[in-house]
Amino acid sequence: xxxxxxxxxxxxxxxxxxxxxxxxxxxxxxxxxxxxxxxxxxxxxxxxxxxxxxxxxxxxxxxxxxxxxxxxxxxxxxxxxxxxxxxxxxxxxxxxxxxxxxxxxxxxxxxxxxxxxxxxxxxxxxxxxxxxxxxxxxxxxxxxxxxxxxxxxxxxxxxxxxxxxxxxxxxxxxxxxxxxxxxxxxxxxxxxxxxxxxxxxxxxxxxxxxxxxxxxxxxxxxxxxxxxxxxxxxxxxxxxxxxxxxxxxxxxxxxxxxxxxxxxxxxxxxxxxxxxxxxxxxxxxxxxxxxxxxxxxxxxxxxxxxxxxxxxxxxxxxxxxxxxxxxxxxxxxxxxxxxxxxxxxxxxxxxxxxxxxxxxxxxxxxxxxxxxxxxxxxxxxxxxxxxxxxxxxxxxxxxxxxxxxxxxxxxxxxxxxxxxxxxxxxxxxxx
Amino acid sequence: xxxxxxxxxxxxxxxxxxxxxxxxxxxxxxxxxxxxxxxxxxxxxxxxxxxxxxxxxxxxxxxxxxxxxxxxxxxxxxxxxxxxxxxxxxxxxxxxxxxxxxxxxxxxxxxxxxxxxxxxxxxxxxxxxxxxxxxxxxxxxxxxxxxxxxxxxxxxxxxxxxxxxxxxxxxxxxxxxxxxxxxxxxxxxxxxxxxxxxxxxxxxxxxxxxxxxxxxxxxxxxxxxxxxxxxxxxxxxxxxxxxxxxxxxxxxxxxxxxxxxxxxxxxxxxxxxxxxxxxxxxxxxxxxxxxxxxxxxxxxxxxxxxxxxxxxxxxxxxxxxxxxxxxxxxxxxxxxxxxxxxxxxxxxxxxxxxxxxxxxxxxxxxxxxxxxxxxxxxxxxxxxxxxxxxxxxxxxxxxxxxxxxxxxxxxxxxxxxxxxxxxxxxxxxxx
Numbered sequence: 001x002x003x004x005x006x007x008x009x010x011x012x013x014x015x016x017x018x019x020x021x022x023x024x025x026x027x028x029x030x031x032x033x034x035x036x037x038x039x040x041x042x043x044x045x046x047x048x049x050x051x052x053x054x055x056x057x058x059x060x061x062x063x064x065x066x067x068x069x070x071x072x073x074x075x076x077x078x079x080x081x082x083x084x085x086x087x088x089x090x091x092x093x094x095x096x097x098x099x100x101x102x103x104x105x106x107x108x109x110x111x112x113x114x115x116x117x118x119x120x121x122x123x124x125x126x127x128x129x130x131x132x133x134x135x136x137x138x139x140x141x142x143x144x145x146x147x148x149x150x151x152x153x154x155x156x157x158x159x160x161x162x163x164x165x166x167x168x169x170x171x172x173x174x175x176x177x178x179x180x181x182x183x184x185x186x187x188x189x190x191x192x193x194x195x196x197x198x199x200x201x202x203x204x205x206x207x208x209x210x211x212x213x214x215x216x217x218x219x220x221x222x223x224x225x226x227x228x229x230x231x232x233x234x235x236x237x238x239x240x241x242x243x244x245x246x247x248x249x250x251x252x253x254x255x256x257x258x259x260x261x262x263x264x265x266x267x268x269x270x271x272x273x274x275x276x277x278x279x280x281x282x283x284x285x286x287x288x289x290x291x292x293x294x295x296x297x298x299x300x301x302x303x304x305x306x307x308x309x310x311x312x313x314x315x316x317x318x319x320x321x322x323x324x325x326x327x328x329x330x331x332x333x334x335x336x337x338x339x340x341x342x343x344x345x346x347x348x349x350x351x352x353x354x355x356x357x358x359x360x361x362x363x364x365x366x367x368x369x370x371x372x373x374x375x376x377x378x379x380x381x382x383x384x385x386x387x388x389x390x391x392x393x394x395x396x397x398x399x400x401x402x403x404x405x406x407x408x409x410x411x412x413x414x415x416x417x418x419x420x421x422x423x424x425x426x427x428x429x430x431x
Numbered sequence: 432x433x434x435x436x437x438x439x440x441x442x443x444x445x446x447x448x449x450x451x452x453x454x455x456x457x458x459x460x461x462x463x464x465x466x467x468x469x470x471x472x473x474x475x476x477x478x479x480x481x482x483x484x485x486x487x488x489x490x491x492x493x494x495x496x497x498x499x500x501x502x503x504x505x506x507x508x509x510x511x512x513x514x515x516x517x518x519x520x521x522x523x524x525x526x527x528x529x530x531x532x533x534x535x536x537x538x539x540x541x542x543x544x545x546x547x548x549x550x551x552x553x554x555x556x557x558x559x560x561x562x563x564x565x566x567x568x569x570x571x572x573x574x575x576x577x578x579x580x581x582x583x584x585x586x587x588x589x590x591x592x593x594x595x596x597x598x599x600x601x602x603x604x605x606x607x608x609x610x611x612x613x614x615x616x617x618x619x620x621x622x623x624x625x626x627x628x629x630x631x632x633x634x635x636x637x638x639x640x641x642x643x644x645x646x647x648x649x650x651x652x653x654x655x656x657x658x659x660x661x662x663x664x665x666x667x668x669x670x671x672x673x674x675x676x677x678x679x680x681x682x683x684x685x686x687x688x689x690x691x692x693x694x695x696x697x698x699x700x701x702x703x704x705x706x707x708x709x710x711x712x713x714x715x716x717x718x719x720x721x722x723x724x725x726x727x728x729x730x731x732x733x734x735x736x737x738x739x740x741x742x743x744x745x746x747x748x749x750x751x752x753x754x755x756x757x758x759x760x761x762x763x764x765x766x767x768x769x770x771x772x773x774x775x776x777x778x779x780x781x782x783x784x785x786x787x788x789x790x791x792x793x794x795x796x797x798x799x800x801x802x803x804x805x806x807x808x809x810x811x812x813x814x815x816x817x818x819x820x821x822x823x824x825x826x827x828x829x830x831x832x833x834x835x836x837x838x839x840x841x842x843x844x845x846x847x848x849x850x851x852x853x854x855x856x857x858x859x860x861x862x
Binding site for chain 1: 446449450529531535537544545625626637640641644646648664666667670671673674678679759774777778779781782783785786787788789790791792793794796797798802803804814815816817819820821829830831832833834835836837838839840841842844845851853855862
């Protein structure tokens with residue numbers, strides 16, 4: 001089937017799905033868990049084949065680990081499906097009600113976005129998670145996983161589609177794209193597709209943006225900072241900075257650059273360097289850092305580098321303002337932390353740092369949708385439009401206005417026959 | 432000054448402006464009203480020159496009317512500035528507070544988007560309105576008005592910038608771009624500019640999208656529909672449908688196509704045709720319409736045409752479903768109305784029609800930010816992402832997460848030393 005056909009079917013499915021009650025959508029999620037369990041022999045077999053092929057091709061160990069879909073992964077995924085079914089309905093919610101004039105009420109109501117193209121890494125569980133999130137929120141999805149997981153994903157999508165059908169929903173609410181050519185074709189379908197969520201490198205997100213008119217919710221770099229202010233508590237600072245870098249090295253919310261105020265650098269850095277070395281972290285420091293601790297030299301390029309590895313760049317700054325300027329210039333506007341006991345410094349930092357997450361005295365590792373209490377994580381949006389930072393289900397929704405009247409006309413408003421009352425009412429939309 | 436320099440200055444201005452209290456931003460708006468009044472001789476003189484030049488070049492009468500900036504326009508604009516100053520602060524508002532674990536609170540807080548490029552029509556008052564909206568919401572703006580208003584806009588921007596300075600804010604929070612080359616250069620500054628709002632034709636919005644990586648909030652076509660359902664009340668239907676087409680012909684929320692259920696067409700159309708003819712509206716109808724009233728033939732192209740004129744296309748449909756399918760296929764997803772007394776039909780229509788505004792028994796002419804009670808109108812967004820339909824100040828804002836802790840680490844969460852509490856709290860962010 002060509003992509004135009006797939007996109008048309010997705011659109012038809014969206015129209016149907018968007019009007020289904022929560023019980024039907026939740027029913028599909030619960031059925032997905034059952035079908036996955038029932039078909040696990042096929043899933044594991046396909047996965048073994050994918051893994052063997054990837055190993056032969058020399059795929060790196062962490063990526064092989066990510067590719068594996070075993071009994072433990074299955075359990076995790078099914079638990080996730082059931083937890084998602086427990087979340088409240090993200091659509092059909094009245095955001096506000098305004099009375100415009102007597103007998104005329106405006107409701108802003110949440111609704112699905114429509115048809116969403118999601119391109120993600122070679123992590124088979126991601127396919128199930130993403131499909132479950134789009135279904136829960138009434139959207140139709142065109143999914144593309146990494147090619148290493150093609151076999152596993154082929155079985156998984158079959159399970160998802162079977163579950164949809166058995167739950168009385170259109171199977172085409174979840175479709176799998178298989179090749180890069182499919183993705184390229186998808187980018188042209190701006191009449192049928194409402195949003196693309198590419199999870200990948202900056203270069204990949206740029207390629208999508210450059211080749212499509214469809215809005216893109218980018219999910220890319222994480223160049224996160226920890227800034228140790230002159231009035232930081234040292235014990236807290238050592239602990240939080242270390243966790244931000246080392247608790248998990250290869251995630252987007254790991255800190256990549258540490259900034260230290262000159263007035264506290266001498267007290268902070270030597271012990272911190274010991275802690276980093278214990279964890280096997282390579283330190284790259286500017287000249288003033290190198291005057292205090294033994295480390296490799298940092299270059300301009302280091303400030304803009306997301307290592308995703310046991311490397312940390314360190315720079316000594318003369319002021320809070322300089323730290324803020326550095327972060328706004330070099331950072332990826334993801335998550336940045338200040339360690340301080342000074343409220344005014346904290347306020348300045350959190351207002352002026354132009355990032356999705358600004359943290360005070362807590363590890364950058366907390367930037368995650370589940371941690372935030374959003375109940376789900378669709379991805380981490382790196383832009384500012386529509387969603388910013390860790391995205392929950394609301395990132396997959398938009399709203400529409402429902403205006404319920406009794407024959408009012410603009411002529412009547414203009415002539416004064418009717419007057420605007422403009423009252424905010426605590427009403428839910430009845431339709 | 433080249434565009435890169437302007438964009439850098441805009442960005443610096445945003446960083447400063449975003450941290451200014453509401454009183455300073457409101458102060459700038461009030462000062463703008465005073466400065467415009469003080470400099471009105473220069474404004475009117477420049478406007479006279481623009482008008483004479485435009486008239487010589489044969490600019491159409493409605494556009495000349497739009498170009499005029501006289502005493503009455505000045506009063507309107509100043510009233511608008513004062514009314515805007517009275518609106519609550521759109522930034523710094525706590526959307527929600529989640530306790531993550533003891534002593535760790537997450538706040539989602541509204542904040543400005545950043546640097547916004549706005550391209551608008553040759554309406555000098557629009558410059559003042561747009562600048563006031565971006566300033567109120569803490570954004571820096573790069574503004575480009577139509578070339579016919581260049582002289583007037585040159586004086587107006589001087590007034591705006593003077594008011595900013597006198598209110599203690601950076602003048603570069605509002606800058607004027609003068610040429611199409613400026614706009615083309617602006618499109619490349621994706622590191623410095625966060626959003627573009629192009630107010631213009633579909634083709635213009637597409638040009639912007641095709642030539643920039645910067646997110647675009649499109650404000651284009653209005654192909655709005657009125658659907659007369661079989662169980663519509665005739666008196667209401669005649670009145671509302673007429674108003675939707677004729678109350679103002681040249682606006683995006685005027686209805687362009689009428690759909691009528693076959694079961695009510697014979698009762699509805701003849702009298703409606705009379706009403707339209709009284710208003711000088713040319714009717715273009717499909718075959719079944721032409722069987723009931725005298726009119727021009729409608730072609731496929733008519734269904735996709737925004738006339739902005741005294742022309743209405745009419746089509747007879749066999750069902751509510753057919754009406755919905757027509758609107759979703761041919762419409763611009765702006766504002767669409769159903770006339771009916773049947774609640775189930777109303778519900779179906781409003782759920783299934785994929786538009787920013789779905790109306791029941793009320794004129795499409797109500798699609799307007801001020802009418803909606805939003806207090807302002809930035810534009811009418813025709814997409815689904817970030818803002819949809821008439822956009823108030825909140826369309827110029829985004830949010831950031833402020834996470835306030837006391838030294839918590841992810842290691843402590845993973846080890847079980849700390850547990851997630853995940854409580855929603857009614858707290859405002861203290862920083």
